[in-house]
Amino acid sequence: MAETKINPVLKQVLELGPTLVFFLVYMWIKDESYTFRGTEYSGFIVAALVLVPLLLASIAILWWLTGTLSRMQIFVAVMVVFFGGLTAWFNDERFFKMKTTIVYGSFAVILGAGLLRGRSLLQWVMAEALPMKPEGWMILTRRLALMFAALAIANEVIWRTQSEEVWVYLETFAMPIALFLFLMLQFMLLQRFLIEPPEDKS
Incomplete structure (x- = not known):
């Protein structure tokens, strides 16, 4: 499928936005801790978990707008989901x-x-x-x-x-x-x- 061109500024926002949101969320809650079902999670881990759905949403929007995704985008998404999951599971x-x-x-x-x-x-x-x-x-x-x-x-x-x-x-x-x-x-x-x-x- 041929790639549909989109506004380059929008493309950059979708590609870089999740990482910047992770940074902002981390800076906001870095000294906090949150308890969920008896387990305490640091602000860093919470910020990392916020990144996962944001990244998936941005990639889904990119795919919807352009009709295609690069292998690099797919690979990075898989790595973020996988290691984000390990981070939450082991609280590490x-x-x-x-x-x-x-x-x-x-x-x-x-x-x-x-x-x-x-x-x-x-x-x-x-x-x-x-x-x-x-x-x-x-x-x-x-x-x-x-x-x-x-x-x-x-x-x-x-x-x-x-x-x-x-x-x-x-x-x-x-x-x-x-x-x-x-x-x-x-x-x-x-x-x-x-x-x-x-x-x-x-």
């Missing part, structure tokens, strides 16, 4: 913090596995949106696999050594911004591999 915030490591680590492994077979899985996923020569896709895939691996390692170090609040700030803002800037830099460096669309002579 570590599961939610490990989610980021698993997500970034999985992307690194998937891209790396494709490279070992001499293929760029990024090209397979994004070729229509970003026409580029195969050599450029291989370079971008190698660099992005290393970036995802670095983010996975960084997340492990941060949540194990820093405070909960520091982790929330870095998870919400620093890591996505670092990934965005990295991608922008790569697109600038790989300009020579981009394929210009043919001119319309009609």
Whole structure:
């Protein structure tokens, strides 16, 4: 099914909104605790559980508006639901913090596995949106696999050594911004591999 274009601002709100709501809810209730059926839950765990239905709702709206979802969106949603469920079941915030490591680590492994077979899985996923020569896709895939691996390692170090609040700030803002800037830099460096669309002579 072809993707229906939607307002880019609305798309960004739907994609980033749930994470920002998680951050705001956490900042509001981080020092609180809540008891449900005899079990006490921290503000962090409650904020994490708020994120799950919000993320599912935003993805459902995106699917309804565009008629399609990326594999990355589906994978991230599954990870959030799975680790959010573990966090609630075991009443242990570590599961939610490990989610980021698993997500970034999985992307690194998937891209790396494709490279070992001499293929760029990024090209397979994004070729229509970003026409580029195969050599450029291989370079971008190698660099992005290393970036995802670095983010996975960084997340492990941060949540194990820093405070909960520091982790929330870095998870919400620093890591996505670092990934965005990295991608922008790569697109600038790989300009020579981009394929210009043919001119319309009609």
